[in-house]
Amino acid sequence: MARIKPQTLLLQSKKKKGPARISVTTIILCNLVVVLIVLSSVATYRHWSQRSINQAENGLPNNENAAAVMDSKKYELPSYAILNTSKGSITVELYKEASPEVVDNFLDLCQKGYFKGMLFRRVIKNYVVQAGDFQRLGAAEDWTLKGKPRTQLPISPRHEAFMLGTSKAKHDIKAFDLFITTAPIHDLNDKLIVFGRVVKGEDVVQEIEEVDTDDHYLPKSPIGIMNVVLKREV
Structure with a gap:
């Protein structure tokens, strides 16, 4: 048997171990x-x-801060409401901490357009202007201070003029009225739930206060709220 030379074996080995081709x-x-x-x-x-x-x-909160933000949800709500009336705009600061339930109800109704087209039903000079159901205000005599000297009655910033409130009756979609005081009312807490104050547009409130009214304090010319715009800052 003939021997294969080492060089021939080396060449054959290299041919067998050559790289495979990739398709x-x-x-x-x-x-x-x-x-x-x-x-x-x-x-x-x-x-x-x-x-x-x-x-x-x-x-909206990120996932990491969701729990903390949910706990402080009430502080994210709008802090101001702009009442655009036929006489001009009235900007109101909302008391979210003092009257949270009333403010939440008010904001919800604003988003539903409840106050759009609402008329001022009663205007009592040096006392209050009211938008909504005039029967909920009660007799005008109830808003006087007969036999009560003003100097003997306690007063606080929440009793001043240009405060925003609503009647103390149970609120629902059919009965949420708005009151803006036009003078200090010492026993205001007995009449209304105060949930805000006018910070801009006091002259508009005074202009509404000066309109001519009939014997039932109803403005002779219709004055209404065209819409309400909610703001976090003004």
């Missing part, structure tokens, strides 16, 4: 997988980025 199909599949991974990563990044932007614009 075109395999290369295409690998590239597709890489592209899909990149696209998926980009889509995920865009999704969370847009969600963060939307949360920032709408005042």
